[in-house]
Amino acid sequence: MNERRSASVPRSVERAIAILKAFGETTADLGVTDLSQRLDLPKSTIHRLLTALERGGLVEQNPATEKYRLGIELVRLAGLVLTRIDLQQVAGPHLYALAQACEETVNLSILTGDDKVINIARFPSPHMVRNVGWIGREMFPHSVSSGKVLLAYLPKERVECVLAAGLPRFTNRTITDPVRLRGELARVRQQGYAVAQEELEEGLSAVAAPIVNHEGHVVAAISISGPSFRLTEERLIQLVEMARRAGKAVSRQLGWAG
Amino acid sequence: MNERRSASVPRSVERAIAILKAFGETTADLGVTDLSQRLDLPKSTIHRLLTALERGGLVEQNPATEKYRLGIELVRLAGLVLTRIDLQQVAGPHLYALAQACEETVNLSILTGDDKVINIARFPSPHMVRNVGWIGREMFPHSVSSGKVLLAYLPKERVECVLAAGLPRFTNRTITDPVRLRGELARVRQQGYAVAQEELEEGLSAVAAPIVNHEGHVVAAISISGPSFRLTEERLIQLVEMARRAGKAVSRQLGWAG
DNA sequence: GAACGTTGTTCCGCATTGCGGAACCTAGCG
DNA sequence: CGCTAGGTTCCGCAATGCGGAACAACGTTC
Incomplete structure (x- = not known):
């Protein structure tokens, strides 16, 4: 007790x-x-x-x-606990190594029941300009790279609910047009990663890659974020590759067969 | 609800x-x-x-x-539910096929926390002479074939507790001598199966084989039982083979690597 | 810094909710 | 039939759980 x-x-x-x-x-x-x-x-x-x-x-x-x-209800409820614990424990070492390697801030993110993105783990960059309490804080998925990844692999009906609920603007680069976001999500599915450049906050950019479980479902996203002045186009390409590699390593450990 | x-x-x-x-x-x-x-x-x-x-x-x-x-307590409790459900669902088709093939009664048994054997699934024989409510009924492990299997793979200290609690006699063939039972359990471990001939009830004999989970633990036993007049020595050998084969099939489905 | 809003935590008087004992019901056995 | 065992139902009572309000802490804005 x-x-x-x-x-x-x-x-x-x-x-x-x-x-x-x-x-x-x-x-x-x-x-x-x-x-x-x-x-x-x-x-x-x-x-x-x-x-x-x-x-x-x-x-x-x-x-x-x-x-x-x-x-049987205990099994259903316990499944939610296991999902959270597995993710944090399995992904933790990979996220830590990734943050060391890329020297930017690394987050582990999931979608909530009301279609917001929250971070459930965070490894800050040594260059951290400002470290605010981002764990557990809800974000609109369309404005963050991890949210784009998580949306991209949702059932179509659920994506349409997100679109219908509106796409608030945070900066002048935020995607607020549903048609444009659908196109972006199609691109994410094709590429296997997402990029968000100053769409939530000016001066903040990020890339993200999916984490897939043993059933092939995207259950989380790994993102790497940093100030835009450091994340040049060349740099973003590097970070995408690192995020994807970490995402695959975690996915395999969760039992993904790909 | x-x-x-x-x-x-x-x-x-x-x-x-x-x-x-x-x-x-x-x-x-x-x-x-x-x-x-x-x-x-x-x-x-x-x-x-x-x-x-x-x-x-x-x-x-x-x-x-x-x-x-x-x-986390939910995970612990749910694990018990899953153990029961996995066994019943995974083992069910194998037990059914086995009962059809051998035309005797097939049981799936586990050990309780107070070291009794209970059946958690049962597929009756078409030749059933008498069908009493054996599901959930507690039996002393030393007097039934599945109990011998389950005891054989217990930690030694726990076996000694069972012995110290006494070995009640049910027929004149029941093993009541601790020394003799230890020998029997050693034989079960060596052979990978158990036989009980009229040790619980006159006229009733049975064979049993273990079910092993992904961690290599014996979590249940499959037994085939029938009237002794039908279970000749030759027949018992056949049934042993069938029980062992079914036990291995279920074990592999539970993730056993053997 | 002060004011405000938000959200988790604590306290207290009250009435209704949860309690325990006893009766009931069913099944099995001699 | 009587007895035992064990799950289920019922009822009067008092104490337990309740809801409103206050409190504490934190973050944001001016």
Whole structure:
């Protein structure tokens, strides 16, 4: 159990969690009476809590034995945890090495459920002019290189939702025309990388490449960003190659077969 | 949500589960205010429930952003679900084919936390003399072929605990002598299969073979059982081969490298 | 620096929600 | 049939969980 200052929390929720953990101590199904004895709680309390957990899919009842066991909803929720942990742990060393090699700032980015881009890891450049809190901050995908990569491999319907929601302008180079963005995303898919030059912020440019999981889905993007004065056309070509190489290394470690 | 008759369940547990599921709708971290809006509950209620979930490890807080996300305990719990589901789904077709081929009853068995054997899947023989509810019923491992297999590959200390707890007699052929059982388990390890002849019930014999996962651990056993009058010595040899073949097929599908 | 807005955290009085005991129901066994 | 075991339902009660409000901390703007 996590230690936490003496905040009052619902006892019934604590008890429900204790029930889930009791299942974690054995591979067998458990009955109401088993759990009642293990947790020293009355059968009716156990039953009431199990019923709530069952309705939520966190436990299920084996109809043959009437005993209970953990349910499939846990697998769905845990999958999200694993996706995050895998990405951070697998990608971490590659991102670090990349930041050392290119001497620019490297980010690992994902798309949120409401189609924003957030960074979930960051390795700053030694040349960092300004280091603001970019982890967890939401960005519009069309204005950042990693967002272009993530959009490029989304289902068409979802891209159209993003377009329909509007493309806010941040600089005079931001792409705000849906037709032009569609063209840009097609280019990204063809090339396997994206470039954004001063589209979010003046003086800031970046390149990005996709990370692909074992099922072939693009689940994240690696980007390299720096001040535009350093990122010349020649330099951008170099960084693209480095980003792509790192993206492939992470992808292979996630089980990508390409 | 599962539908269930109008039993009264703790609202606070339902709300806690709703919070967990809200995280399932996005890959981003969520704040107290986010969740308050999504679930139309007051911030203080959300905070109270999140604190309980955090104490249980089901959610965690990102210190950089103070937002919350699903926690690692879910992965641990879900692993147990996956183990069960993988076994049943992966092994199912093999067990079915095996039951058709050998025309005897085929079982898939695991060890419980208190060192009993339970069947988690069963394909009955067309010759079934008597079909009682064997799914989920606990058996002493020393008296059944699948139990011998599962014991044979346990750590030595755990085997000694089983022996120390006693070896009840079910028939006059049950092994009740610890020394003799140790010898039997050594034989199982050497041969890669187990035979039990009328040791649980007179007139019932069986053979079993291990199922090995991607880490090389024996996680289950496949057994073929039938009435002793049908399971002659020649027949047992045939069934051993079939069980071993099926066990290997399932093992390979679970990622076993052997 | 001050003011403001945002968001996570804490506190407290109250009423309704969750509780535990007991009864009920079902299945299996002798 | 009676008994046991174990999951399920019901009910009166008091304490638990609630929601509103205040608080603390941080970032932004002027």
